[in-house]
Amino acid sequence: MIRSVLIGLVAGMRAMTPLAAVSEAARRGTLPSDNGALPLLGHPLAAAGTKALAAGELWGDKLASAPDRIVPAGLAARLVTAGIAGAALAPRRQALLGAALGAGAATAAAYLTFGLRMRAMRRWGQTATGLVEDAVALGATRTIVGR
Template sequence: MLASFLIGLAAGARALTPFAAVSDAAAKGALPADNGAPSWLGHPLVSAGTKALAAGELWGDKLHSAPDRIVPAGLLARVITAGIAGAALAPRNRALAGGVLGATAAIVAAYVTFDLRMAALKRFGQTPTGLVEDALTVAAARAVVGGVERRAV
């Protein structure tokens, strides 16, 4: 259940990157056999689509017109993606709890990372802070999913 919580924290910063990492692992068959992932999550088209959407989110975040992550649409995206990813990383019999844990962590992390980003933005600017946040989120998502993959072997 720790993985569900941690992937939710990562989703607080970027809604789609952690979701794409979990979908990619599902497509590769790298999630534990007794996972709570919906069957469609590992479909090659879903995996490719989530990666494309995550790349678009990483790019779009640097635009001045990008909405804040704490607007209702941004929070809803985090609830959905972190909920599915959290469920996928939980054992099948605890998928609902994993989903709730992931979604809840994402909401809390969205507010925390928003405040941190706004403080850093004043000093370093939008693009540099966004790139650092991107790197941290990608690394966190990969680490969480990689830890689950290692346990599956």
């Protein structure tokens, strides 16, 4: 269940990255055999679509017009994607708990990382801080989901 919490923490920073990684792992068949992943996650179109959305989010985050992650739509996206990813990384019989843990962790991390990012942006700017946050999110996701 720890992976469900950890993937939720990453979703607090980047909503789509954890979902894209879990979808790709489901497509490749590298999730544990007793996982709570929705069958649709492993479909090639789902994997390609979530990767495209994740790439768009990584790019869009550097724009001055990017909305804050703590606006209602941003929080809702994080709740949904972290819940799906958290369930996928949990044992099948505990998928609902994995979803709840992932969603809860994403909400907490969204507020925590928002505050950190705002302070960092005042010193280093939006692009530099966004790139650092991207690297943290991508590295953590890769470690959590595995290859």
